Amino acid sequence: MKKLVFVGCGGIAEYHLGNMLGYKADFLDKHGIELAGFCDIIPERAQAFVDKVGSGKAYTDYRTMYDEIQPNIAFICIPPYCHGELDLETFRRGIHAYVEKPVALDLDLAGEILDVIRRNNVITAVGFQCRYGRVSDLARQFCAEHRVAFVDMTRMGGIPGTFWWQKKELSGGQIVEQTIHNFDIVRYALGDPIEVCTFGTRGFVGNVPDYDTEDLTTTIVRFENGALGTFSTGCYAEGPGCCENKIVFSAKDCRLDYHLLDKVVLYDSSAKEEEGASVVKGDGRMRGSNEGVVTKGEGDTGSIAEQTFLKAVLTGDPSQIRSPYSDGIKSLAFTLACNESMAKGGVVRVRTF
Template sequence: MSKTRIGFIGVGGIAQRHLGVLEQFPDVSLVAFADPDFDRAVDAAARFGARAFADHTGMLEAADLDAVYICVPPFAHGAPEQAVIARNLPFFVEKPLSLDINLAEELARAVDAAGLVTAVGYHWRYLDIVEEARRRLADRPAQLLSGYWLDQTPPPQWWWRADRSGGQMVEQATHIIDLARYLAGEVTQVFGLAGHMAREGFPGLDVATASTASLRFASGAIGNLGATCLLGWGHRVGLHVFADGLALELSDHDIMIDVGAGRPVMHAQGDPVWAEDRDFIDAVRGEANRIRSPYGEALKTHRVALAIATSAREGRAIDMAEDN
C-alpha cells in the first residue's frame, strides 16, 4: 500500500492531537515538520523519523509531500496557505482561518481555482450526537438556539491579544457558531456586545472577557451566544436547541433530548478528530470525498465570527449580505 506523505506547519497542541490520530493510519507517513520553535519541530521529527525545518518555506522546498496540515495561531495564517496552494498541495487547516476576512476570501478563491482538496478543523460536525440532533430536527426545525463558551483563559499570551487571536468568539466560540449553522442553516444578521475587565496575572490581556451575540437565521430561527474567559475551569461549552415540542442540549461529549418525557442523555461514541482526519486522508488519496467542512464551507462560519467581533467593536447590527 502506498503511503500518503504528510508535512506539518506548526507542531503545537492541536497538531499533537492530529499526530496522535495520523500515526494510527497504516496508509500515512509523517515525513516533515516545520515550526519557528525549531526544537519543537526537531522533537516531532525524531518521534516519527522525519525531517525538521525552521519554517514552512524550507519544508515545502525540500520535502516530497502529498498533503499538508497547517496548525498555526490565528495571526500566522496567510503565508503558509499561499505557499501550499502555490505547490498545488491539498491541506488541512485549523480554525480560525485568518483574522483578515479579505485574506481568507482570497485564499478561498485560490483554493477553488486550483481545485484543491481542503478540510478545516470543525470537528464537532463529526460527532455522532450531532448527527442525532440533525435527525431530530429534520422534521421540526430549530426555532431558538442558545450557545455557550464559558471557560478559563488559555495560557498562550498570543491568545490574550485581540490582534493575535481575534478574541474568544473568533478563536473558541467559532465551534459553536459552526454547529449552529450546521443545525439551523445560514446566519443573515448578527449583533455583538463585548465587555472587558483588567485582570491581575494576565498582563496585556485586551480581548473581551465577556461577549454576547444575537443571531438571525435565514430560516427564521433566532439565536444567542455567550462567552467568557473569566473562569478558572471549563464551566459550560455547548449549544441548546429548541424546536416545536423538542429541546436539545449538546456538548462535545453528550446530548440531552427532552420531548417532555424525562431528560435522557446519550453519550458520544468515537473520536471526531479521527473521523475528520480519516475523511481528509481518504479524499487526498482519491477515494470518496466525505469532508464535512472544506475551506469554502468553513469560511461561511468564519464570516459570522468576524462579523460578531466587528459588530461589538462598532456598536451596530451587521447584515451578513454586506460581506457576501
C-alpha cells in the same frame, strides 16, 4: 507513496500527530502515507516531532521543506495571525491541506485563499472536528425534523495559556479563536445566520499580563430560516463550577440540549402532563420536565476528521469532508461579524461566500 508534512508543531499539531501515531500502522502505512517533514520556527519543536515519529526531517522554513520533500499533503497548524502567504503558497503548489481554525483573521484574505484553492483544485478540510461526532449528527437530525425557533448557546471557561490568545489582534478574541466551534456546530445543525448584534464587556478578568480581549460577549443572531438565537461566551471562569458548554435547540413541542462532544438530551413535551412533560396552561404558565432521553457521544472526532480528509486525498473524492475551506470560511464570517458589531455598535450582516 504520499508525503505528509506538518507546518507548525505546537499544541494542536501535537494532538494531530498523537492521533496519527495511534493509527499509523493500520491506516497511514497501509495506504502509503509517509510522515515526511515537520516545520516550526522553534527548531526544538520540529525536532521533537521527528523524534516521536522516528523518521522524517525537521525544518524552520516551510518553503525549504516544500522544495525538498515535495509533499502531497500538509497539516497547517499555526496561530490565527500567521495565516496568509503560507496558505497561499501551499495551495499554489497544489498541496492538499487540513487547515486549523480559524482559517484567517481577515475575510478578504480568506477569500483570496479560497480563490487559489479553487483554481488549483486542491482538497481541503478545516479543523471543525466536532462535526464528526455522533451527538452532532443527532443535533442536525433534530433540526431537520423539527422547526427550531430559538437557539441558546453558552460557553464559559478560562483563559488558555498561549501568549497570542490573550491578544485580540493575534487571536481574534474568544469568539473567533475558541467559540467558533460552537458557532460552527449551530451552522452545521440549523443553517446559516443573516445578521448579528454583539455586546462585549470587560473587568471580570484581572492579573493577566497583555490581556486585551473581552471577558464576556453576548450575541443576538437572526438565521435564514427565521429562528433567533443568543450566543454567550466568556473566559472569566476560574473554577469548574463556573464552566458551561451547551447549545439548546428549542422547537414548539420539544428541545434538544447539546453538550459539546459529550452528549445530547432530548426533552419531548408530547407526553401527558402526569408523566412530567412540559405543559402550557390556559393562562400561559408552563411546568418543565426534569427528565430527558440522554445519548452519549462516541469515538475520537479528531481522528475521524483527519482520516476522512486523508481518505478524500487518496480517492480524489472530497464528498465526505464535513467542513472544506469553502464552508469553514462561512463560520469565520459568522464570528468576525460579531467582532465588527462590537467595534461599530449595532446590527451587522454576515458576509456570504
